[in-house]
Amino acid sequence: MRVGLEHEYVVRRDGETIDFRALIHHLGLEGEALDPGDHYAHRMPGGVVITCDDREAEVSTPPVPLGSDFVVDLDAWVAAATGSLVSRCAGLELEGCSTHFSVSAAESGAVRAAGLMARTFAPALMLMMDNTTSDGLLVRPRYERIEVGGDFVTGPGCRSTALMAAGAVLTCLAVARRERPKSHLPPAVRVEIVPAQGRYGWYIDRRAFGPDLYERGRAAVLRRELWGRISAQDHLEAAWRIARRELLRVGVVDGLDEVDEIVAGRAPLPCEEPPDRHPPASGRPPSVDSLARAAAPIARPGLRLVPVAATWDYVVWEASVGGLVAVPVAELGEFLDRVRGGLLDEELRAGLAGATRELVTFWDAVAGGFFAAVADDANLATPERVADGTLALTPRSPIVGRRSAGVG
16 A cells, blocks of 8 residues: 655745646756646656646655555655755745645445545544635545545644545445444544545535534534534544554554644644645655656667656656557566666567557556557546546547657
8 A cells, every 4th residue: 555645836926826837847847748647747856746736736746655654755755845846936936725645545445435434534634634724625536546635734734644544545445345344434424525526536525514623623513424423523533543553453653643642632733723835844755766767768788768658557668679668667666677787678679579569548558568559549548537436548648758769
């Protein structure tokens, strides 16, 4: 399991809001926009991504493995992402407007798990990340991940929400797959859930439980789904107790004490202090992500591979001798080590020479292999969910960074 994060920023110049889409390609960002589903996305040195979400600027961290100290690495990646954006936006004002956490989740049970989260963990997640000016929470099952989106949150609140979200996904997936009984969930509460706008999923408003959750905070009284009432504080404690247990079960240790302090009321919730919308402190990435390593051309004797498409799920290179090779992200680190060490020279030449099929869809790319060419109607963007919750390919998306590789 992995956890990633996105921060979105309103961009202003001299107090006037500007559309980051009109600016991003004039910032001199390194690399090409290689994501077939996002022509604005630039994968920066180290591995963070700078892109746009409508008019706002967006930075994304690489997904961090859910290990004992994953929040330490996630925090460092957030600092690196912030630094990448701030350093290239000199003279501009950045105001944080939203944060999205993504926790990896295989297709089996993901939609049901997200629905369970909206009815059980939502109040806790909303209290952990939203302030008195916030709107509400998004819970969206995406391709092989569950996304939780709310207001802009940094520092302890960001780390704590990442832990709560990861524990919530672990719990809800186990229940959705019938590996745990429903009694392992926090108390279900009555909530008015509406479809999310833009992408498949659900939106939970700050008043979806009856009282204004952000105005009342811990003191809000929630109605249980079947009978009785429960305070938001008691619900928060129950949700964290369950999430904490799941995190400990998979070996997560760092950061739990920090959440304990917030849940117990010894540290403030976002709705208990003025909102801070400043970008977090800049910093260096904790490592070089394998996708960042893949962004550089690969030169072997008589053969050069140039990346022409890259998502969080796969990378496609075009070869100077003709043809393409696609590698899923799960195999990317090993592939790069072996190809740069000269261990795949013969296999690459043979595979490229013998390739006959066209690269047509995302599913071809994520499966990996050799291809003769890209189909004219190639559809390589990451699939999204349609109205019934199933995954479908998005509209036509040709390789965006395609160019002649040339032997160097």
